[in-house]
Amino acid sequence: MDLSAMYKISYGLFVLSAKNSSKQNGCIVNTVMQVTSTPNRIVVAVNKNNFTHDMIVASKEFNVSMLSTSVPFEVFKHFGFQSGKDVNKFENFNHKIANNGIAYLDKNTTAYLSAKVVSITDLGTHSLFLADVTDGAKLSDEDSVTYDYYQKNIKPKPNAKPKKTVWRCKICGYEYEGEELPADFICPLCKHPASDFEKIEA
Numbered sequence: 001m002d003l004s005a006m007y008k009i010s011y012g013l014f015v016l017s018a019k020n021s022s023k024q025n026g027c028i029v030n031t032v033m034q035v036t037s038t039p040n041r042i043v044v045a046v047n048k049n050n051f052t053h054d055m056i057v058a059s060k061e062f063n064v065s066m067l068s069t070s071v072p073f074e075v076f077k078h079f080g081f082q083s084g085k086d087v088n089k090f091e092n093f094n095h096k097i098a099n100n101g102i103a104y105l106d107k108n109t110t111a112y113l114s115a116k117v118v119s120i121t122d123l124g125t126h127s128l129f130l131a132d133v134t135d136g137a138k139l140s141d142e143d144s145v146t147y148d149y150y151q152k153n154i155k156p157k158p159n160a161k162p163k164k165t166v167w168r169c170k171i172c173g174y175e176y177e178g179e180e181l182p183a184d185f186i187c188p189l190c191k192h193p194a195s196d197f198e199k200i201e202a
């Protein structure tokens with residue numbers, strides 16, 4: 001099939017946050033969606049390799065910070081290109097704590113939600129969390145950022161043609177050097193699969 005059709009699905013972009021007994025953590029996700037209003041429920045799909053995933057499985061609670069169009073690329077790098085397994089993402093990062101005790105971003109955001117997990121569906125690589133919205137607030141009148149806006153206006157433009165053949169991740173810009181990209185390759189930065197890479201000929 002023509003996989004480029006998949007890029008026509010529109011998404012928002014969010015910081016999904018959770019905590020354990022010693023740490024607050026969060027990661028960038030595009031997979032938040034409201035699925036029912038009575039009860040008010042959302043879903044989010046999270047990769048099982050993410051530290052945030054394990055925190056939500058254990059605590060059954062999370063927050064969603066809705067990023068605005070003013071959000072700088074550094075926020076995506078900070079929450080989306082490194083893991084809470086290795087760094088403390090909230091230690092020196094401006095945030096507030098919601099009533100559920102979990103951090104949320106109060107800058108470059110339009111709103112936040114707190115949620116309690118109702119069920120977890122195993123999707124293979126990801127878990128789908130269905131959750132009740134328990135709290136939340138609007139934080140600004142800005143527009144919420146979409147994946148499309150991020151691709152066109154926030155993600156740095158790739159450099160000119162490389163000297164060697166590279167495969168460039170269409171999601172985060174990571175470059176793999178080599179003639180062939182292994183079919184099971186996973187982007188080490190944003191964890192997207194080989195199908196999200198484009199070949200840039202030398």
Ligand SMILES: Cc1cc2nc3c(=O)[nH]c(=O)nc-3n(C[C@H](O)[C@H](O)[C@H](O)COP(=O)(O)O)c2cc1C
Pocket residue numbers: 013025026027028029030031045046047048049050051052053076079080081082083084085171172189190191
């Ligand atoms: C634009 C963008 C969108 C992403 N969307 C998702 C997503 O929907 N689900 C997911 O599990 N990871 C997604 N990621 C990857 C995680 O944010 C990334 O793996 C993060 O480093 C995990 O952090 P953690 O290990 O601290 O939880 C996305 C990353 C970027 C840059």
